[in-house]
Amino acid sequence: MEGSIETFDALIRSGARRLTGFQRRAFLAEVATELCDGNARQAERRFGWGREAVEKGLHERRTGIRCLEDFVARGRQRVEDKDHRLAADIRSIAEPHSYADPSLKSSRRYTNLTAAEVRQALIAKGHPEAELPAERTMRDILNRMNYRLKRIRKGKPLKKTEQTDAIFANVKAVREEVRDDPETLEISMDTKAKVALGEYVRGGKNPDGLRR
Numbered sequence: 001m002e003g004s005i006e007t008f009d010a011l012i013r014s015g016a017r018r019l020t021g022f023q024r025r026a027f028l029a030e031v032a033t034e035l036c037d038g039n040a041r042q043a044e045r046r047f048g049w050g051r052e053a054v055e056k057g058l059h060e061r062r063t064g065i066r067c068l069e070d071f072v073a074r075g076r077q078r079v080e081d082k083d084h085r086l087a088a089d090i091r092s093i094a095e096p097h098s099y100a101d102p103s104l105k106s107s108r109r110y111t112n113l114t115a116a117e118v119r120q121a122l123i124a125k126g127h128p129e130a131e132l133p134a135e136r137t138m139r140d141i142l143n144r145m146n147y148r149l150k151r152i153r154k155g156k157p158l159k160k161t162e163q164t165d166a167i168f169a170n171v172k173a174v175r176e177e178v179r180d181d182p183e184t185l186e187i188s189m190d191t192k193a194k195v196a197l198g199e200y201v202r203g204g205k206n207p208d209g210l211r212r
Contacts (some may be wrong), residue, residue, distance in 0.1 A: 013047055021069050022060070029057030079133055080141050086127065087145070093121045094147050108146050115139035115149075 012031055019027055032054050036042035040054040060066055080087040098111040107188065113121075115138040123129050133141060142149075178184040 009047060016049065017045070022066055024153060025060060025067075028054045032058060035059070037171075042138040064094030075137075076142070078141075079137070080145060086122070088125070089125055090123055090141065090145065093118055094142065094145075098147060101103055104196075106146075106168055111142075111147050111149060113149070115142060118142065 016024060016027055016031075031047070032038055032040060032043040033181045036046060038058060039155055040058060041055045042048055044051040056067060080090070084142050094109070094111050094113055098109040100109060115135050119132055119135060119138050122132055134137070139149075175186065178186070
């Protein structure tokens with residue numbers, strides 16, 4: 001007989017584990033009412049359930065009022081949500097070096113700043129280095145704040161510069177000058193080379209490593 005009771009209780013525990021939220025509390029309250037005289041402490045001792053959950057279920061059963069769950073508030077809070085000053089400073093650093101999604105299909109922003117550069121800028125703003133997230137965490141924070149690392153469009157190499165026409169005009173003039181010279185050998189070579197110009201070359205950095 002004792003073995004059958006233990007089996008019966010194990011089945012009840014198994015059923016409770018398959019439920020969540022309001023449905024689980026309603027089940028706990030029903031079992032506590034029928035098998036434990038509506039006593040949350042007895043239900044805790046017999047089935048191992050949390051007394052607070054059983055009491056809340058009994059209260060909902062008596063009043064007919066359902067308590068709402070706040071699952072979002074559980075767990076560890078994100079750094080940018082916990083420290084609003086940090087989030088504001090990250091935006092103030094990243095925003096001037098960012099641009100919107102060209103397709104305008106999302107709120108995502110693209111920036112040419114790396115997580116390490118953002119971290120150094122925060123230190124320059126007065127944030128203690130020991131209290132700042134690591135570089136890898138900072139990368140995750142930037143992603144959660146809709147910033148993606150990408151070379152901005154102004155940094156793409158130009159196909160043609162202001163000096164291109166002058167260069168070809170000079171080549172044409174030299175060819176005309178030596179065309180009839182029998183001692184001059186003309187060699188034609190077709191080559192292509194990309195020339196990166198402008199303030200955003202090398203990701204917006206000068207050769208000495210400093211940002212423009």
